[in-house]
Amino acid sequence: xxxxxxxxxxxxxxxxxxxxxxxxxxxxxxxxxxxxxxxxxxxxxxxxxxxxxxxxxxxxxxxxxxxxxxxxxxxxxxxxxxxxxxxxxxxxxxxxxxxxxxxxxxxxxxxxxxxxxxxxxxxxxxxxxxxxxxxxxxxxxxxxxxxxxxxxxxxxxxxxxxxxxxxxxxxxxxxxxxxxxxxxxxxxxxxxxxxxxxxxxxxxxxxxxxxxxxxxxxxxxxxxxxxxxxxxxxxxxxxxxxxxxxxxxxxxxxxxxxxxxxxxxxxxxxxxxxxxxxxxxxxxxxxxxxxxxxxxxxxxxxxxxxxxxxxxxxxxxxxxxxxxxxxxxxxxxxxxxxxxxxxxxxxxxxxxxxxxxxxxxxxxxxxxxxxxxxxx
Numbered sequence: 231x232x233x234x235x236x237x238x239x240x241x242x243x244x245x246x247x248x249x250x251x252x253x254x255x256x257x258x259x260x261x262x263x264x265x266x267x268x269x270x271x272x273x274x275x276x277x278x279x280x281x282x283x284x285x286x287x288x289x290x291x292x293x294x295x296x297x298x299x300x301x302x303x304x305x306x307x308x309x310x311x312x313x314x315x316x317x318x319x320x321x322x323x324x325x326x327x328x329x330x331x332x333x334x335x336x337x338x339x340x341x342x343x344x345x346x347x348x349x350x351x352x353x354x355x356x357x358x359x360x361x362x363x364x365x366x367x368x369x370x371x372x373x374x375x376x377x378x379x380x381x382x383x384x385x386x387x388x389x390x391x392x393x394x395x396x397x398x399x400x401x402x403x404x405x406x407x408x409x410x411x412x413x414x415x416x417x418x419x420x421x422x423x424x425x426x427x428x429x430x431x432x433x434x435x436x437x438x439x440x441x442x443x444x445x446x447x448x449x450x451x452x453x454x455x456x457x458x459x460x461x462x463x464x465x466x467x468x469x470x471x472x473x474x475x476x477x478x479x480x481x482x483x484x485x486x487x488x489x490x491x492x493x494x495x496x497x498x499x500x501x502x503x504x505x506x507x508x509x510x511x512x513x514x515x516x517x518x519x520x521x522x523x524x525x526x527x528x529x530x531x532x533x534x535x536x537x538x539x540x541x542x543x544x545x546x547x548x549x550x551x552x553x554x555x556x557x558x559x560x561x562x563x564x565x566x567x568x569x570x571x572x573x574x575x576x577x578x579x580x581x582x583x584x585x586x587x588x589x590x591x592x593x594x595x596x597x598x599x600x601x602x603x604x605x606x
Contacts, residue, residue, distance in 0.1 A: 233269050233286065236597060237314035239305065240272035240289070242321050243280050246466055246491045249518060250321040250337065253375075255494070256403045257320070258282050260590030267590075268597060271312050275300055298357060302326060315601050316370075323358055324365055331370035331604040333596055336362070338374075338515025338536070339382035340438070359386075366391050370600035373593065375400045378537035379515040398593055399541075400516050401586040405498045406525035415503040418496070424487065425459040429564060430504035430528075432519045433462045435469035438512045440533075440551055445480050447556040452485045458564055460508075463489040463500050464519070502526035506563055506570065509533075510551045517541040521584055524577030529570045531563055545580035547573060 242251040261267045262284035269286035272278060278289050290312065294304035306325045309317055317328065320335040328334070341355040341362065366372055367390040374380050377397055384392035419426065429448075433441030441462060448460045460482075465473055470490050477486045492500055501507065507523035513536040520530045520542050530546040532538050539548070547569075549559040563569055 233266075234316065234597060234601060235269045235271065235314040236316050236318050237271045237273060237309055237312050238318045239321060239323070240278065241274045241276070243272070243278050244274055244276045247494065248464070248466070248491065252403055252494065252518065253335075253337070253400055254320050255280065256401050256586050257590055257593060258285065258287075259404065260401065260586030261285065261594060263587055264590055264594060268594060271314055273305065273308050273312075275304075297354065301361075316597055316604075318597070319369075322362075324361065324369070326361055326365050328365050328368055331600040332368070333371045333373060333593075333600055334366060334369045335373045335375075336366070336379070336383050338379045338513070339386050340513065340515065342386045343438075343513065363387060367394070369394060370603060371396055371596050373398050373596060375516040376537035376540050378540050382515070396596060398589055398596070399584055400518055400521075401584045401589040402518070402521050402525045402581055403494065403498070404586060405494060406501070406522050408498070410499065410502045410526065415499065418499040419503055422489070422496075422500075424461060424489075424500075424503065427458040428461045428487075428504055429458050429506045429508055429560065430501065430523075431460065431462050431508040432464040432501075433473060434465060435472040440510050440512050441473060442476050443510065443551060443553060443556065444508055445476050445482065445486065446553040447560060448486065449480045449482050450553065450557040451561055452482045457561075458505060460486045461489055461500070461504070462486060463492070464497065465490055467491060498522070498526065501528060504528050506531060506560070508556075508560060509538075510549060510556055511535060511538065512551060514538050514541075520546060521581050524574075524581040527574045527578060529563065529573035530577060531559060543580055545573065545576035 242254050262282050272289045274291055292304045292308045294300040302325055309329050317332045322336055324334055341358045366387055372394045373396050380395045380397050431444045433439050451457050467490050474488050477483050501523050507528050507530045509520055510533040515537055517538045520532055523530050532546050533551045534548050549556050
């Protein structure tokens with residue numbers, strides 16, 4: 231039987247490969263370990279600096295601007311040339327006329343929630359939500375990453391989309407499970423001029439991540455000179471100026487370091503070197519950063535919004551997304567070594583169930599089912 235060939239929109243692996251990029255990298259790395267993995271053609275709008283030696287994998291670079299032209303004209307032309315058995319659109323976006331068969335991954339329903347985004351982002355999300363309403367129902371399957379997201383997507387896209395939805399939970403990049411000796415973490419902190427002790431928030435300029443709320447909460451704690459400093463990490467370079475302005479306005483610039491996005495190896499170190507992850511997001515379709523912190527043994531403080539309770543279970547501490555209760559809970563955990571150790575141990579046990587092998591195997595099964603359905 232000929233090897234299945236999957237064409238994939240892989241531009242999320244280039245540049246600042248954040249949430250969707252990490253999902254895609256872990257999926258490909260997990261697929262490489264399968265007994266009979268598909269072959270992949272990775273389509274990107276720029277060169278990729280990642281490689282998967284265990285996969286039959288080639289990269290096709292297709293240049294076009296703006297993003298609407300790339301998705302609706304350049305990508306479909308490339309797909310017709312490639313002629314793969316299946317197209318996987320892994321990042322919430324696809325052509326208006328998806329090729330047959332297509333598997334779409336919709337991580338959440340955020341494109342329909344304008345309140346969570348900046349004005350600039352909403353221009354793209356308006357376009358994206360219009361495309362999805364038209365094109366998603368033409369896919370062979372819609373993969374999403376949590377039951378919460380599945381319900382949100384079905385509510386927005388209707389019964390036809392609901393019949394196509396399949397939940398395949400995300401998994402944590404194996405790099406987060408590597409042992410980190412104290413000397414390596416100390417050298418990393420010194421190289422990036424990070425505090426010896428710090429709390430970590432993974433933030434952004436758009437409202438959903440509640441970064442400004444975290445700054446306001448930390449301002450209530452910063453008067454105590456002995457209290458650990460805060461690092462706001464994972465920030466897209468375009469957002470750094472905005473987040474630093476919030477820190478200056480709060481009068482805590484000496485206590486908070488804003489760290490721009492780091493490559494995946496250093497990002498894992500940034501998380502591993504922290505004492506606590508503060509992640510009170512207003513909405514998450516899954517909440518991968520919380521699991522990444524659990525994988526490196528860092529306790530997690532989060533909110534009960536979106537899929538976060540589904541993902542974190544009883545292995546996280548929860549708090550209302552308001553400045554005063556958030557500050558109180560940050561203080562409690564920062565000062566209670568025993569509580570942090572208990573959360574870290576619970577997190578280690580929790581994250582073990584989110585396996586890259588299981589995610590890859592289920593996704594490969596969905597590929598096969600889609601192709602068989604298209605051929606029958």
